[in-house]
Amino acid sequence: MHAQEATGPRHGMRIGHGNGGRLAYLGFGLAAAGVATILLVHWLVAFWVPTEAAQGVVQRIFYIHVPAAWACFLAATVAGLASAAYLWLEDERGDMAAVAAAEAALVFGAIVLLTGPLWGRIAWGAYWDWGELRLTLTLLLWFSYLGYFLIRGSVADPRKGKRFAAVVAIIGVLSIPLNHVSVVWFRSLHPEPVVFNPEGPSLPGEMLATLLTSLAGFMMLFLGLFTIRYVIENHLRHRNRTSQPDNSGALT
Amino acid sequence: MTLAARNLVCSYGPTRAVDGVDLEVADDSILAVFGPNGAGKTTLLKALSGERTPDEGVVVADGKAIRGSDPEWRCRVGLVSHRTGLYMKLTVMENLLFFGVLHGLAKAALAAEEALAAVGAPELARHRAEVLSHGQRQRVALARTLLHDPDILFLDEPFSGLDPNGAEALEAVLRERRSPGRIVVLVTHDLRRGLRLADRVVVLRRGRKVLDDDRAECEAEALVGLFTDSGSPA
Amino acid sequence: MTSLRWIGVIAWKDLRAEFRSGGRIAAMISFSVLACFLFSFSLGSLVAGRDVAAGLLWLTVLLASISGAGRTFDAEEEDGAFRHLLLSPVSRHAIFLGKAAANLVPVTLVAAFTLFALTLFFRIAAPGSVALHAAILLPGAIGLAAAGTLFGLISRHSSLGDSLLPALTFPALVPLVFFGATASSRVFLDRPWAEISGPARLLWGIAIGVVAVGALLFRYLTDD
Numbered sequence: 001m002h003a004q005e006a007t008g009p010r011h012g013m014r015i016g017h018g019n020g021g022r023l024a025y026l027g028f029g030l031a032a033a034g035v036a037t038i039l040l041v042h043w044l045v046a047f048w049v050p051t052e053a054a055q056g057v058v059q060r061i062f063y064i065h066v067p068a069a070w071a072c073f074l075a076a077t078v079a080g081l082a083s084a085a086y087l088w089l090e091d092e093r094g095d096m097a098a099v100a101a102a103e104a105a106l107v108f109g110a111i112v113l114l115t116g117p118l119w120g121r122i123a124w125g126a127y128w129d130w131g132e133l134r135l136t137l138t139l140l141l142w143f144s145y146l147g148y149f150l151i152r153g154s155v156a157d158p159r160k161g162k163r164f165a166a167v168v169a170i171i172g173v174l175s176i177p178l179n180h181v182s183v184v185w186f187r188s189l190h191p192e193p194v195v196f197n198p199e200g201p202s203l204p205g206e207m208l209a210t211l212l213t214s215l216a217g218f219m220m221l222f223l224g225l226f227t228i229r230y231v232i233e234n235h236l237r238h239r240n241r242t243s244q245p246d247n248s249g250a251l252t
Numbered sequence: 253m254t255l256a257a258r259n260l261v262c263s264y265g266p267t268r269a270v271d272g273v274d275l276e277v278a279d280d281s282i283l284a285v286f287g288p289n290g291a292g293k294t295t296l297l298k299a300l301s302g303e304r305t306p307d308e309g310v311v312v313a314d315g316k317a318i319r320g321s322d323p324e325w326r327c328r329v330g331l332v333s334h335r336t337g338l339y340m341k342l343t344v345m346e347n348l349l350f351f352g353v354l355h356g357l358a359k360a361a362l363a364a365e366e367a368l369a370a371v372g373a374p375e376l377a378r379h380r381a382e383v384l385s386h387g388q389r390q391r392v393a394l395a396r397t398l399l400h401d402p403d404i405l406f407l408d409e410p411f412s413g414l415d416p417n418g419a420e421a422l423e424a425v426l427r428e429r430r431s432p433g434r435i436v437v438l439v440t441h442d443l444r445r446g447l448r449l450a451d452r453v454v455v456l457r458r459g460r461k462v463l464d465d466d467r468a469e470c471e472a473e474a475l476v477g478l479f480t481d482s483g484s485p486a
Numbered sequence: 487m488t489s490l491r492w493i494g495v496i497a498w499k500d501l502r503a504e505f506r507s508g509g510r511i512a513a514m515i516s517f518s519v520l521a522c523f524l525f526s527f528s529l530g531s532l533v534a535g536r537d538v539a540a541g542l543l544w545l546t547v548l549l550a551s552i553s554g555a556g557r558t559f560d561a562e563e564e565d566g567a568f569r570h571l572l573l574s575p576v577s578r579h580a581i582f583l584g585k586a587a588a589n590l591v592p593v594t595l596v597a598a599f600t601l602f603a604l605t606l607f608f609r610i611a612a613p614g615s616v617a618l619h620a621a622i623l624l625p626g627a628i629g630l631a632a633a634g635t636l637f638g639l640i641s642r643h644s645s646l647g648d649s650l651l652p653a654l655t656f657p658a659l660v661p662l663v664f665f666g667a668t669a670s671s672r673v674f675l676d677r678p679w680a681e682i683s684g685p686a687r688l689l690w691g692i693a694i695g696v697v698a699v700g701a702l703l704f705r706y707l708t709d710d
Contacts, residue, residue, distance in 0.1 A: 150653065156643075157264050163707060168640070181661070181688075303569070303573060304709075305710075324575075326575040333566060337566045339503055342499065350495060354576050381565075
C-alpha cells in the first residue's frame, strides 16, 4: 500500500483525461487517508484498546477482520449495482465501476480470508473450520468474484464477456443476504460455543471506537482504491480505442 | 419496404468489425454484400437484422429506427445461413412446426407442408434432420425461413456447402419471391452467384464500405481487386 | 397466453430431443448410481444411513445437475439453431422458462432416483414420507434446473467451458442445498411437519427467486 501511495500522483498526472486527473487525485487522497487511518488502528489495537476478557489477545485481529469483511461486502454490493446499471443502461461506466469494485472485493475478501484462519488457529486450534459458515460463505463469495474475472477473460466477444460477468456479479450480491440468513438460521438451531458478535453497544467504549475508526479507514481505502482503479480502467479503454490510427468519428 | 443503415459501427473490443457503414436497400430489390473473410460482412448483417445492437448508428426500416428486441420486427425478418439452424433430433416436420408455433402461425401444420412443397422437398417431412444430407437440410432450412413469409430475407453465406443444384434451387426461390414489399440482403464471398442475383452491390473491406453501386456497373474482375489491399477504393 | 404457449412448445421441443438422444439423462442417472454405490461402500458400515442420507442426496443431485447443465444448449448449437430461436418473436424470458422447464425433468428424475438408490443401498427401512420428500426435492430441483440453464449458457460461450460451472454455481446454490439438506434430513428422521415447514417454505422462496432472476437476466446473456 505504501509503494502505491508514493508513486501515485505521477500516475495521476499521466492519466489526466478530462476530469480523470482530478478523480485520480481524489482516489489517491482517499486511499492515503485510509492507509493512514488503518496504521493508526494498528497502533490503537496494539497499545490502547483493552484485551477482551473471554478470548484474550487474539480477539484484536477482529479490528482488521470485521472492517475488511464490511468493505468486502460493500465492494460486492457496488459491483452488483454497477453491473445492473451496466446491463440496464448499457453505459460503459457501469462496467468500469463494476470491474473496479469487483477487484476491491477480491482484495478485501482476501484480507478476510487470511485474518479469519489466523484467529481460528488460536481460537479453534485449526486454521479452517468448515462448520464456521460465515467464513465458508465468504470464501464462496470470493470464488464468485474470481468467476467474474474468469468469465470476462474467457469469452471471445468482449461485450458478451462484460454482460456475462455482470450477471455473475448481480447473482453474487443477491446471494449475500441469503447466505447470511442461512448462517443466522443455522446458528439459532446449533448454537456454537465460539460466537463472536460485535454488535453495537454491547462493546466497551474503547473497543467500539477502535472498530469504528478501523471501519472508517477501510471504507476510505475501499473508496480510494475503487476510484483509482476506475480511472485506470477508463484510461486503458480510452487508449485502446484511440490507438487505432484509421478510426475517426465520435468516441464515447 | 425500404431498409437503410446510417453510420453503423459494431466493435468487438478494440476491433471495429463494422466501421461507419451507410447503405440503402430499395423496395423489391436484392442487395449483395461482398468482401473477403473477416471484412465484417456477417456483423453488418447481424446489425441490419437486429441480432446485434450497433455501438453507433441506426438501422432504419420504412423510415423508422428498428429495435432488434421488437417482436413485430422479428416477425418480418427471416434468416438463412450456412448453418441450417435445425434441431437434429427432431423430424423435419417437427422442426417446421416448432418455428411455426413460435411465429404464432394459426395453421402451422398446413403452412409447414406448403413451405416444404415450395422448396421441392415434401417427401422429407417425416425424416429426422440428422439423417439428411447438407443440401436437403438447407432446403428444409429455407422452408423454415419462408414459413412466416418474411418481408426481409437475410442470407448469410447461403451457398457455402451447397452443390450446384442446391445453389440453383435457392437462386430460383429467391427470384420467385421477388415482389414489392420485399427485400433480400445477401452476404457472400461467392461473387458469381451474388452478381447474378443482385440489384445493388456493396463491397466491404476491414469493416468499411469500399464500393456501393448498381449491379450494372460492376464487373466481377474489378470486384476481386477490391478484396485486396492493392485495389483502389472507389 | 402467448408466453405460456411459447414456454410449452420450447419445453416440448427440448424434451422430445432429450428423450430421443437420451444421452444426458442416462449420464446423470449413471452418475447418481455410481455416487450412491460409492457412498454406501465407503460409509455404509460406519454410519447409520438415515443420518447421512440427506446430505448425500443433495450432494449427488447438485453434482449431477451441474454436470447436465453444461449440455442444456447442445442441441441449440449443434447447427446454429439458437440464432434462429433468438431471431423469432419469442420473448427471452419465455426461452429461459421453456428451457428451464425442460431441464427440470432430468433433474427431478435424478432426484427421485437418487432418493430411491440411497434408501436401497443404505438399507433405510423407514425413509420418511414420500410426499414430504417430494415437497422438498421439487423446489430444489426447480432452483437447480433454472440455475443450470442460466449458467449453462454462460459456460457455453466461455473458452473454459464446463470447468467454470462449479465456480459460478456453487456460491449461488449453497443456500438451496443447505436448506434442502436440512429439511430432507428431518424427513428422513420422521420429524413432524412443523419442523420441516420452515426450510421447505424458504426453499420454495429461493426456487422462485432463482427462476425470477434467471428470467430477468437471461436476455442480457443472449443479446449479441
